[in-house]
Amino acid sequence: MSDEQSTTSQSETVPPGWQALPDIPLPHPTYFPAGLAMGVAFLFWGLITTWVVLLVGVALFIAALAGWITEIRHGYKSH
Numbered sequence: 502m503s504d505e506q507s508t509t510s511q512s513e514t515v516p517p518g519w520q521a522l523p524d525i526p527l528p529h530p531t532y533f534p535a536g537l538a539m540g541v542a543f544l545f546w547g548l549i550t551t552w553v554v555l556l557v558g559v560a561l562f563i564a565a566l567a568g569w570i571t572e573i574r575h576g577y578k579s580h
Contacts, residue, residue: 531572536565 515521540562547555 508530526574528573531571533565533569536561536567540565 514557540558540560543554543561545558547553547558
């Protein structure tokens with residue numbers, strides 16, 4: 502009877518023809534991709550306007566990329 506109950510509970514949560522996803526933890530949300538995109542935008546905007554905006558874009562790009570890589574590396578070490 503327990504096999505029937507587990508089958509029915511499984512079929513109620515997952516539509517027919519679909520498979521349930523494995524229980525793998527997802528990465529935590531982060532702002533680094535948005536910072537990276539903003540750095541690229543400032544970088545290109547600085548190419549058109551002035552070197553100050555270009556330097557801000559380069560600094561933001563490097564900081565966001567380094568932060569994102571560091572976060573990913575720490576995420577893999579903890580698993």
